[in-house]
Amino acid sequence: MTSIAMIEAAAARLKSHVRRTPLLSSPFLDGIAGRRLLVKAECLQHTGSFKFRGGWSAVSALTEEDRKRGVIAYSSGNHAQGVAAAAKAHGAPAVIVMPADAPQLKIRNTRDLGAEVVLYDRSGGESREAVGARHAEERGLTLIKPYDEPLVIAGQGTCGLEIAEQAAFEGVTRADVLVNCGGGGLSSGIALALEARAPGLRVRPVEPEGFDDVTRSLASGQVQRNSSQSGSICDAILTPQPGEITFPIVSRLCGPGVVITEDEAMRAMALAFLRLKIVLEPGGAASLAAALFHGDQIEGDAVVAVATGGNVDADLFREALTRYA
Amino acid sequence: MTSIAMIEAAAARLKSHVRRTPLLSSPFLDGIAGRRLLVKAECLQHTGSFKFRGGWSAVSALTEEDRKRGVIAYSSGNHAQGVAAAAKAHGAPAVIVMPADAPQLKIRNTRDLGAEVVLYDRSGGESREAVGARHAEERGLTLIKPYDEPLVIAGQGTCGLEIAEQAAFEGVTRADVLVNCGGGGLSSGIALALEARAPGLRVRPVEPEGFDDVTRSLASGQVQRNSSQSGSICDAILTPQPGEITFPIVSRLCGPGVVITEDEAMRAMALAFLRLKIVLEPGGAASLAAALFHGDQIEGDAVVAVATGGNVDADLFREALTRYA
CATH class of the missing domain: 3.40.50.1100 (Rossmann fold)
Incomplete structure (x- = not known):
């Protein structure tokens, strides 16, 4: 709380x-x-x-070990960029799950900030929560939720x-x-x-x-x-x-x-x-x-x-x- | 100096x-x-x-009497708005001499800030200095030059x-x-x-x-x-x-x-x-x-x-x- x-x-x-x-x-x-x-x-x-505020707050609170393994976030774009920039400044790898129909500028910026971008289809198939959780578990990444955190x-x-x-x-x-x-x-x-x-x-x-x-x-x-x-x-x-x-x-x-x-x-x-x-x-x-x-x-x-x-x-x-x- | x-x-x-x-x-x-x-x-x-900085600096330094008579400025637009806004805040009338080919937005804003706008032709005829000096003298206005002041x-x-x-x-x-x-x-x-x-x-x-x-x-x-x-x-x-x-x-x-x-x-x-x-x-x-x-x-x-x-x-x-x- x-x-x-x-x-x-x-x-x-x-x-x-x-x-x-x-x-x-x-x-x-x-x-x-x-x-x-x-x-x-x-x-x-x-x-x-x-979103940079929340991203920085979460990444800066990670243990050294968790920071090294990296973070993952799902976002239509602004949380993605906030987490990516914060992760980069802390030397943490970042994977970002984004809807394929997000503004091109947001997708490009997230990549340019050094994050690995995984696209998903917003209108059907897996939910972004499911995609995020799967990657987080497979790679030992810390999930940074966009708001329920x-x-x-x-x-x-x-x-x-x-x-x-x-x-x-x-x-x-x-x-x-x-x-x-x-x-x-x-x-x-x-x-x-x-x-x-x-x-x-x-x-x-x-x-x-x-x-x-x-x-x-x-x-x-x-x-x-x-x-x-x-x-x-x-x-x-x-x-x-x-x-x-x-x-x-x-x-x-x-x-x-x-x-x-x-x-x-x-x-x-x-x-x-x-x-x-x-x-x-x-x-x-x-x-x-x-x-x-x-x-x-x-x-x-x-x-x-x-x-x-x-x-x-x-x-x-x-x-x-x-x-x- | x-x-x-x-x-x-x-x-x-x-x-x-x-x-x-x-x-x-x-x-x-x-x-x-x-x-x-x-x-x-x-x-x-x-x-x-x-330009708001210079306009405010000049208007706020006027005597009470000069402030009441008002100010005049010649400007392609930004000095005009700076002086107009500063004059309005100080309760001073403002006349602004602007080139007729200035961006419409700047002319409109200057008027909307309560100033009287006088347009002149930048490519020929009287110089803006001459137009400004003439109005200043006729009406007892204090001229606020855009930079040589x-x-x-x-x-x-x-x-x-x-x-x-x-x-x-x-x-x-x-x-x-x-x-x-x-x-x-x-x-x-x-x-x-x-x-x-x-x-x-x-x-x-x-x-x-x-x-x-x-x-x-x-x-x-x-x-x-x-x-x-x-x-x-x-x-x-x-x-x-x-x-x-x-x-x-x-x-x-x-x-x-x-x-x-x-x-x-x-x-x-x-x-x-x-x-x-x-x-x-x-x-x-x-x-x-x-x-x-x-x-x-x-x-x-x-x-x-x-x-x-x-x-x-x-x-x-x-x-x-x-x-x-």
Whole structure:
């Protein structure tokens, strides 16, 4: 079970390796959001997403022996890059199991970071969990799960420690914190950090339409599954259902989920380009879309949106600019 | 004459208003550059460029009476937005003289920041200096020149104070600091700050081919003019000749200039998109292009590139991605 002490221990291991990402803002975006909007730019993190935090947290906690044998992870891309980069920095071999339909950029980057990439078919056959477990056992690798792993949750929680400090510096002590949510590792990590360090800030998970398992689970009080596991441009935050470890935390600490459309994510990408000068992927822009276009579901004079990642293929980014910039 | 004391006074006035922009990096870019490459992301500054520093420095130093009458600036766009935003925050009216062929985004943003925009024809008729002086006199406005103004140079110098601290934190104490150079306000400001705070860091001005007045002036020891004043996509750094106040500083403190092509600037924009998740305009990416593609002209194991601005029209950005991402 991840505690604030584990999050602070992770922050100590990450110190001088993680990037303290800035809290950005624009008067133009405040105008659209109808309140003060602070954007935590985790797309500027190493490997282009917050996942580097969890990857580093887990790899840096391994024994020397386990580190030498290596690690394995399954991921649509951002966790893959985070683990691969962390493993490389620690001299640990890394095997990454990725869906064959993941963005080419993410697959290429993971390979370029020195990892061995194993592709699987997301729409059928073996589950990624099964593929990952098989390789882990055969080769004695340590499996680093993307969210249902206390050390990973602790690593993502370090983002929450920064938000607590940075929001206080901006004079914001009561606000919703919108977090893009797949399995809930980041939502639960940030929520635990805020519970201890900034209790006036409350996490609100954000999901794309059709993949709103966490939102529906929170509303019903029971774990709900998504009917599909692929087919959204928000590839970074597609998971079959809330995590076993993360959901009890999310359920205890987070406010209701917010659901956005793919179109809104694309508009948010274009506005982040125009107004913040950052590059976001659709799943990384969902929280910003919620802040901009679903203000009626948000409480307070200020809102924080965690812009979780920027690993988007150029074609899709161009499309967002063509339509909305 | 701008001194380190003036720069520190400007830093005090800017404190909690300016954004301390991050120093970004990517192992992929290090690989291309052939050395460690640190990118100072001033595109993340308020108004999307470093010009906010100089604008704030100048407006915040006005007397109450001058502030009430208002300010005027002439600018291809980034200085315009910097001055407009600073004036608005100080309750000062602002008139901005802009070339009619400036990027539409910059003209629109300047208006949206509350300034009155006066357009002029860059290729003929009155010079922008003449247009600016006429309006200033008629309406009692204080002219805030884009670079030949000690308070503006002091404001830009605050970027140099940050670079000195951030580079030392990264263990870099000897390196070339590549700075996109128009009139030389930023180059001279950073050079003065580094002279006092990080004497092992040396500014190298970077200019686009065909507009390399500073590079030629440095090489010949005499002020050289550009034959043309428009026609480059690097609109942010086109000036007729080195500044009267800035050039003696640049000449005393900076290393030789580096000249890049428009094509290299576009490639650097695409790489900044892919690897750093930031949006750069061509004139803001020239320094990065110099680091990536002109390494043979750079000394040392590390290099700093100041990515000065990100106010690029979506069409041009898409073109960079189409060609190079």
